[in-house]
Amino acid sequence: GIISQLKELIGAICDKAEQYKTAIMPGYTHMQRAQPVTFGHHVLAYAMMFLRDIGRLKDCSARANVSVIGCCALAGTTYNTDRAYEADALGFDSVCMNSIDGVSDRDFLIELLSALSVIMMHLSRFSEELILWSGSEFSFVKLSDAYTTGSSIMPQKKNPDMAELCRGKTGRVYGDLFALLTVMKGLPLAYNKDMQEDKESVFDAADTVCACLQVFTGMIKTLTADTDAMSSAAKKGFINATDLADYFTGKGLPFRDAYKLCGKIVSYCIKQNKVLEDMSVDEYKSFYPYADKDVYAAVDLKNCVYRRISAGGTSPDSVSVQIEYLKNEIK
Incomplete structure (x- = not known):
């Protein structure tokens, strides 16, 4: 089926x-x-x-x-039948409770x-x-x-x-x-x-x-x-920009400000024909003085994926949990 x-x-x-x-x-x-x-x-x-x-x-x-046996044309039947017994014998869960509805x-x-x-x-x-x-x-x-x-x-x-x-x-x-x-x-x-x-x-x-x-x-x-x-x-389109914003938020910047800052950095990279991984620490510091070498780990694509360990997330560990759940559901 x-x-x-x-x-x-x-x-x-x-x-x-x-x-x-x-x-x-x-x-x-x-x-x-x-x-x-x-x-x-x-x-x-x-x-x-x-x-x-x-x-x-x-x-x-x-x-x-739902069994409609006994509804007949529309008004039900005059015969003394046990509709519930018939329904159960034929494998139905119940009988319809209104004969007009049934037909x-x-x-x-x-x-x-x-x-x-x-x-x-x-x-x-x-x-x-x-x-x-x-x-x-x-x-x-x-x-x-x-x-x-x-x-x-x-x-x-x-x-x-x-x-x-x-x-x-x-x-x-x-x-x-x-x-x-x-x-x-x-x-x-x-x-x-x-x-x-x-x-x-x-x-x-x-x-x-x-x-x-x-x-x-x-x-x-x-x-x-x-x-x-x-x-x-995946290496094109600045798809790690959200993780860069999260990095700045971890450094103490409110996410709204980090969001705006990353927009400026992406615009800079486009003009310079760079990706986020190509920027030097000094370039990052010119936008935010507390940026450091750990920024590269933050924008690494593999790290971006593997850090998303929340339920339903994209990390391989989370994916394994989802696979196990689905396989159990279809047993």
Whole structure:
């Protein structure tokens, strides 16, 4: 089922995170380099999303597992039946408490389609990053040939077709959700033949999600990360500037003032065609007299990553904790 497929995908992501938990790359906000993170930390963010998707599907199941036997057309039955006994014998958790409601709504299917849409949204976002990262402008990852194709006329191309199809099929599942919402939006109580349209939307969405999860899991298992390209990208864009501000704050400067000071230092470096690691101690002292040689440890990219040991942080130790948590959750 879809839950077991999600668990397999989470496991594949955890394995990849373990493999690359020390691989430093830029973390982004607004698609601009922001702070250094590890590749393992980054991909685990998606594993956490997929774990919540499992929770949503379980919630859907709880609300759907309600027996409507005995509701009949809408008014209930005149026969002396034990609806609770029947429900228990058939594996339902409970019986619906209003017979008109039992035959009139498809909200449990709409909720399922909503959960499936969220899964596809997460797959689509991950696909988008894999598409970007596998391109020559980033070159952060290499996708297996099994999940890419060549161009019809350009022999040098290696197109991320499977990721693109997962991204594209997200709109299809969204369409299934809105189709059923639209069917239901104007129906008076109780049953109407319009509800027959629920089957096509639900089956199509479920089949699409299953196919995408199967392909995506294989793609994750077989991709490789180019740690050199990631490391090279991390050395650009002053992504250690926040750590420099923290360094000045540790020297007694309020963070607001440290923030402004670092902005001036970054502007200086841009004009001088330098990075923070290239500045001399005297240059740092010209901005803040209490700066010393320990500033280099503060702006070292590896130290920037390894110091972030808070729960959920990007340090390898924190990433290991996250991996262990996820593996326990999917047992």
